[in-house]
Amino acid sequence: MGKLYDMLKKDVRYQEALKACINCGTCSAICPAASFYCYDPLEIMEIVQSQNETQLEELLKSDKIWYCGECLSCSTRCPRGNTPGLLIMALRKLSQDTGLFVESEKGRQQLALKRAIGDNIVRTGYCIYIDTMKPERHPESGPVYEWIYNNRDEVMKRMGANYKGDGPGPMRNIPQETLDEIKKIFDLSGGTELFENIEKYSEQKAKEMGLQFDETTDCEYFNEIFTKTTKKHTL
Amino acid sequence: MIIEGKQRIWADYQKEIADDHYFYVRSCIRQNFFPASEVTFWKIIRDYVHKDIFENEHHSSCSGIGYHSDVVPFTTTQAVVARQFALMTENGYKNLTSSCITSFGVYSEVLETWKNFPEELERTRDILYKATKREFEVPENVAHTSDLIFKYRNQINDMAKYRLVNVKTGEPLNGVEHIGCHYAKMFPSKGVGGAEHPYVLAGMIESWGGRVVDYPERRACCGFGFRQYFVQANRGYSVACTKRKFESMEPYKPDFILTNCPGCPYFLDRWQYVIAEMEGKTYGENGYGIPVLTYEELAGLVLGIDPWDLGLQMHQVSVEPLLDKMGISYDPVKKYLGVDNKNIGQPTCPSVLKV
CATH class of the missing domain: 1.20.1050.140 (Glutathione S-transferase Yfyf (Class Pi); Chain A, domain 2)
Structure with missing residues (x-):
């Protein structure tokens, strides 16, 4: 065993996910991602079981570990109680800890997710928040969402929400002391470190790719990873 | 069949839901x-x-x-x-x-x-x-x-003002239920009916007079996929998964889709708009979509709460075809009004999907 495998083994989800795979392929048969992307969860299970350090490093650098949608349908169907989706989550964490995620197009998208979802949690207490979900980034949300977004003060009030209000209720302002506690939890539990790693490795990659990089969601690198597909990923 | 044996088998699919507090x-x-x-x-x-x-x-x-x-x-x-x-x-x-x-x-x-x-x-x-x-x-x-609404489904039915029955034909309405993947796929014992026979939404539909539609892709994911939706470049995955479900349920002519995950109703609603815009295809009757509801919204309709107080105007797919079938009276003029009937404009109309 090598260094990467040792790191992977420490993740409790690896221990939960991979017990006694019999390579039957049921996970691949049930997987929605395998019916859309060039993706085969059984292949991931086999590489990890091989404990081959070179193959594992290649896997962590590849797009393959980023195709799963984490629906966890594989968990229900595996006849031996394995969960390839959970193993994928452990691999993704390792890929980010080691900086290898920036070597693949799908892996590089983690910066967009960190800035869109991760930062929201610490700044607002919500994973998603209407103020940051602009209709131009979500044309699929349709004209009704555009109307909601443009009139969100009124619409939220009409719905009985406590939008930006104090006290309990949907869409309330989450108090600053709560956000301070969340930030401290992130600092002490590795959440802030993961955020910083994603930013650091992404900035290095942007430089290597010759793309302008800053802290906004409108820099060249962000737009590249958020909107573009430069190779064929699908079946 | 020995009844005790049957009860023992199904005991594994029951879930304890607290009574109060x-x-x-x-x-x-x-x-x-x-x-x-x-x-x-x-x-x-x-x-x-x-x-x-x-x-x-x-x-x-x-x-x-x-x-x-x-x-x-x-x-x-x-x-x-x-x-x-x-x-x-x-x-x-x-x-x-x-x-x-x-x-x-x-x-x-x-x-x-x-x-x-x-x-x-x-x-x-x-x-x-x-x-x-x-x-x-x-x-x-x-x-x-949704476990709680399931638990109190019969009490809700006792107070019902409307039922899931077509008022013109007297026939039960056809409901597709879509269970969120993380409800029971990973930990089947945590859900009513487990992962194999989830009953949390089907139980509501049946209690309130409707008929549950079975179809091949019933248990398939809606396609949210977290990073597959949130990153614009990946959204093809999301819409492709949802489309597969629509194609599979369409022949059974569902009158509505009922969901328990907060994300699923959003995607099942919005992707109908997208598929209509991209391919000119609609899945409901007469150019409409199939209304997609949360279980709170459906319970609210059954109890006689005004559709616009339930927030049904926040859906892209019109719910009016379902309201008409259930015989629910509503004021179309009030659909997009703000508090105290304030005029806050209206959404523009999609080019294909009828609203």
């Missing part, structure tokens, strides 16, 4: 996209079935969407979840009910992890105390909010 934790997605559903849930639990439910304003996102987008480590998520448990404990509650399915899955995963790896529980207690000086007890009972 619920500590409520909100859903990020439901608050943003279906805020009136959470308001309606509170109304039903407090005013219709007269149970005690409590919310502490200091609770937060469970971080689950970040966890499943792989930008929040599991250790962090465990500590954020522990903080919610600490608030529950401090307020004297033992039963937790979650509005979100992703959260419900995360709570289930965290509790199972703590059972199998006690050192993870100890580490979490340590992190939470150092960060917040808070301590906690694990909940005695964790239920998704």
Whole structure:
């Protein structure tokens, strides 16, 4: 065993996910991602079981570990109680800890997710928040969402929400002391470190790719990873 | 068939749902996209079935969407979840009910992890105390909010003003139920009916007079996929998964789709608009889509709550065809008005999907 495998083994989800795979392929048969992307969860299970350090490093650098949608349908169907989706989550964490995620197009998208979802949690207490979900980034949300977004003060009030209000209720302002506690939890539990790693490795990659990089969601690198597909990923 | 044997087999598919005194934790997605559903849930639990439910304003996102987008480590998520448990404990509650399915899955995963790896529980207690000086007890009972509506479905039916019956033909309406993946796929024992025979939504439809439609892709994911939707370049995955479900259910002519996950109704609603725009294809009758409802919205309609107080105007697919079939009276003029009938304009019309 090598260094990467040792790191992977420490993740409790690896221990939960991979017990006694019999390579039957049921996970691949049930997987929605395998019916859309060039993706085969059984292949991931086999590489990890091989404990081959070179193959594992290649896997962590590849797009393959980023195709799963984490629906966890594989968990229900595996006849031996394995969960390839959970193993994928452990691999993704390792890929980010080691900086290898920036070597693949799908892996590089983690910066967009960190800035869109991760930062929201610490700044607002919500994973998603209407103020940051602009209709131009979500044309699929349709004209009704555009109307909601443009009139969100009124619409939220009409719905009985406590939008930006104090006290309990949907869409309330989450108090600053709560956000301070969340930030401290992130600092002490590795959440802030993961955020910083994603930013650091992404900035290095942007430089290597010759793309302008800053802290906004409108820099060249962000737009590249958020909107573009430069190779064929699908079946 | 020996009845006792049959009961023993099905005992594995039952779930204990606490009778009263619920500590409520909100859903990020439901608050943003279906805020009136959470308001309606509170109304039903407090005013219709007269149970005690409590919310502490200091609770937060469970971080689950970040966890499943792989930008929040599991250790962090465990500590954020522990903080919610600490608030529950401090307020004297033992039963937790979650509005979100992703959260419900995360709570289930965290509790199972703590059972199998006690050192993870100890580490979490340590992190939470150092960060917040808070301590906690694990909940005695964790239920998704759809479990509660399921539990009280017959009481709701007793108070029903409308039923899931076509008022013109007298026939039961056809309902497709779509269970959020993280409700029971990973931990089948946590859901009513498990992963194989989920009954939480089907039970509501049947109690309220409707007919549950079975179809080949019934258990398939809606296609949210976390990073597969949130990153614009990946959204083809999301719409492709949803389209497969629509194609599979279309021959059975569903009158509505019922969901328990906050994200699924959003995608099943919005992707109908997208498919119509991209391919000119609609799945409902006469150019309309298939109305997609949360269980709070459907319970609210059955109880006779005004459709616009339920927030049905926040859907892209029009719900009016379903309202007409159920014989529900509504004022179309009031659909897009603000508080005190304030005019706040209207959404533009899609070019294909009839609204």
